Amino acid sequence: MYSQEIRTILAEHARLPVGVEQLTDDSDLYQAGLTSLSTVNLMLALEEHFNVEFLDRMLGRKTFGSIRALSEAIGELRGASNAEPLTE
Amino acid sequence: MCLYPTEHADLAMPIEERYRGYLDELVGHRHLVPTGVPGVYGRGTEFERVIERFDALVTRHGAALAPEVMRFPPIFNRKHYAKIDHIRNFPDLMGSVHTFTGGDREHREMLGRFERDEDWSRDLSASEVMMTPAICYPLYPSATGTLPPGGRRVDLQGYAFRHEPSVDPARMQIFRMHEFVRLGTPDEALAHRDHWITLGQEIFHSVGLPTQPVVANDPFFGRGGKVQKAIQREQNLKYEFVVPICSEEKPTAIGSSNYHLDHFGAAFGIRTHDGAVAHSACVGFGLERVALALFRTHGLETRAWPREVRDVLGLG
Numbered sequence: 243m244y245s246q247e248i249r250t251i252l253a254e255h256a257r258l259p260v261g262v263e264q265l266t267d268d269s270d271l272y273q274a275g276l277t278s279l280s281t282v283n284l285m286l287a288l289e290e291h292f293n294v295e296f297l298d299r300m301l302g303r304k305t306f307g308s309i310r311a312l313s314e315a316i317g318e319l320r321g322a323s324n325a326e327p328l329t330e
Numbered sequence: 331m332c333l334y335p336t337e338h339a340d341l342a343m344p345i346e347e348r349y350r351g352y353l354d355e356l357v358g359h360r361h362l363v364p365t366g367v368p369g370v371y372g373r374g375t376e377f378e379r380v381i382e383r384f385d386a387l388v389t390r391h392g393a394a395l396a397p398e399v400m401r402f403p404p405i406f407n408r409k410h411y412a413k414i415d416h417i418r419n420f421p422d423l424m425g426s427v428h429t430f431t432g433g434d435r436e437h438r439e440m441l442g443r444f445e446r447d448e449d450w451s452r453d454l455s456a457s458e459v460m461m462t463p464a465i466c467y468p469l470y471p472s473a474t475g476t477l478p479p480g481g482r483r484v485d486l487q488g489y490a491f492r493h494e495p496s497v498d499p500a501r502m503q504i505f506r507m508h509e510f511v512r513l514g515t516p517d518e519a520l521a522h523r524d525h526w527i528t529l530g531q532e533i534f535h536s537v538g539l540p541t542q543p544v545v546a547n548d549p550f551f552g553r554g555g556k557v558q559k560a561i562q563r564e565q566n567l568k569y570e571f572v573v574p575i576c577s578e579e580k581p582t583a584i585g586s587s588n589y590h591l592d593h594f595g596a597a598f599g600i601r602t603h604d605g606a607v608a609h610s611a612c613v614g615f616g617l618e619r620v621a622l623a624l625f626r627t628h629g630l631e632t633r634a635w636p637r638e639v640r641d642v643l644g645l646g
Contacts, residue, residue, distance in 0.1 A: 278561045279415055282554035302560040 244313045247291065252309070255287040256280050267310040272303060281306050288312065294319040348576045349498040352626065356499055359630045361621075368495040369503035373618075376632055380621045383643040384537070385487065385508055388615050391533055392510045397485040402468040404489035404504070405459040410471040413597045416463055419550050419558065423492040425461030428454035461491035465507045466612050470594040473513060479603040481514025483522075499622055500575050500582045506617040511610060515602055519589055519611040526587040526613035527569050538639045539573050539584070539623050546570040546586065567591070575619070575626050584619040588612055 245267055252271075253262045259275040276284070284306065289295055294316060296305065305315045343351075356362040356377075363372030373381070405427060411417070416424060430440065430453065440453035462468060465488045473482065486509045494501055512522035527543050534541040546568045550558040562568060567590070570583035588611060594600065595608035602608050628635040632645055640646065 278558045279418060281557050281561060282418075285557055286554060296557075298556065301557040303564050306557070 244292070244316050245309055248288070248309050248312050248316070251287050251291055252284065255283045257283070265309065267313070268308050271307055271309070276306065288316065292316050292320060345577055345580070346497060349496070352576055352622075353497060353499045355630060356622075356625070361625060361630070362499065367503070368497055369501055371499075371502065377621055377625075379645070380624055380632060380643070381506065381617045383645055384615075384620050384624070385506075385617055387537070387643060388508050388533065389485065391529060392485050392508075395483045395485075395510060397483040397510060399485045400469065400472075401486070402462070402465065402488055404462045404465075404491060406462045406468040407471065408456065408458055408460050410468070410598075411460040413471070414467060414594070415597075419548070419555070420463065420492075421551055423463060423494060423549070425463075425491045425493055427457045427459045427461065429457045431455045462488070463490055463492055464614070465490050466509050466511050466614075469511055470598045470600065470610070473608075474599045476601045476605075477513055477603060477608055481512065481518050481602065481608070484511045484513070485509075486511060498576065500619050502618055505619070507614045508617060509612050509614045511612040513595070513600060513608050513610050515606070516591075516609045519609040523569075523587050523589040523611040523613070530571050530585055530587060530613060530615075534571055534573070534584070534620075536642050537624060538636060539620075539627060541571040541573045541584065542581075543569045543587075544572055546583065573623050573627075575623050582619060582623070583616070584623050585613065585615045588614070 249262045249265075252258065252265075256271070256276055257280050258271070265271070265274060281303075285296060285301075296315065296319070300315050305311055353362070357364055359376075360374040361377035363374060365371060408426075428451070430437070432440070432453065436453060440450050443450040443453065465486050466484075469484055469486060487506065489504055489506055491504045493503060495503060510522075510526065512519050514522075531541060531543060545563055545566055547559040547562040548568065549555070550562075568586055568588045571585040571587075572581035572583050575582040590610045590612070592607045592609050594610050600608040600610075624635075624639075628639060632640070635645070
């Protein structure tokens with residue numbers, strides 16, 4: 243749902259050694275060269291762009307491991323912010 | 331529970347009070363000498379003797395690796411510091427060495443502020459060096475280039491600085507580590523890390539410290555640090571040897587065995603003999619923390635320690 247926007251942010255902030263156009267939504271971003279430190283840059287950029295804050299339980303390679311997983315997490319956060327307050 | 335006389339033992343006692351209680355006992359027995367700064371102490375005769383004996387024990391075990399022995403001072407090149415991401419990962423722990431570089435006029439201005447009891451630290455400029463946060467850091471920039479076949483094994487010992495003032499006697503700002511570092515292929519680095527998880531346990535158990543190896547993370551800073559901690563744990567890169575010192579619930583790490591992947595190899599252009607980016611691993615023993623754990627476990631007087639522990643350490 244947010245795949246295209248995530249790709250733009252990946253290209254700008256994740257410092258991947260491969261071009262984002264070579265990645266499918268299910269490509270493993272850590273296999274593609276995402277590091278622990280670049281995950282931080284990516285996370286902060288996504289939070290700013292989508293005006294969300296990742297929940298503690300989302301902070302890990304599962305969430306940041308693919309464009310699809312990121313899109314789902316952002317969908318959950320944005321959907322939730324429009325509905326009822328999240329409880330963690 | 332910490333080292334309190336049993337009549338004062340109180341499991342409900344707040345952790346801060348337990349830290350202060352043990353610290354008071356250590357100072358009372360002249361093991362630590364206060365300097366007026368939390369986490370910065372002088373070391374007394376018996377405390378230092380225990381550290382020396384444990385350090386020698388670790389050296390004997392490490393000798394089986396036939397390591398090169400290298401010693402670096404507790405300050406290192408600011409340009410090298412800039413390459414290791416420490417400023418991003420642990421900005422709150424850094425120590426920067428600043429000094430006065432002005433002329434007579436600037437000196438008079440600084441003295442004026444000094445004498446008026448104003449902040450004169452802004453008159454200082456950054457020197458060429460930073461405090462060393464982990465004693466293996468100065469090794470990597472010295473290893474730039476191609477490793478010999480089979481890589482390198484290095485024995486390091488020295489002081490590290492981390493700015494985290496605390497009443498917990500185990501959380502010192504400046505303390506010694508003894509490390510064994512492996513530079514080589516991913517398999518060589520990982521084998522070193524795993525070898526030392528087993529050997530570290532044997533060493534600690536031989537001196538009566540009931541350590542457990544646990545998956546751990548470094549104290550990455552801030553909100554971004556939360557995701558780094560989670561990723562480091564998911565990757566099983568770091569194991570700590572933990573033992574209760576002042577708390578059963580929050581045991582203290584007295585050593586760790588770590589796999590760095592290619593973090594340092596990539597940062598400093600270290601390559602294996604076949605041209606690949608080198609991986610690295612290190613085991614580190616926190617010497618003051620080991621002494622604190624020994625005094626906590628066996629009592630504040632070494633002459634009352636169990637015979638077998640005294641024998642292993644060569645305390646006579």
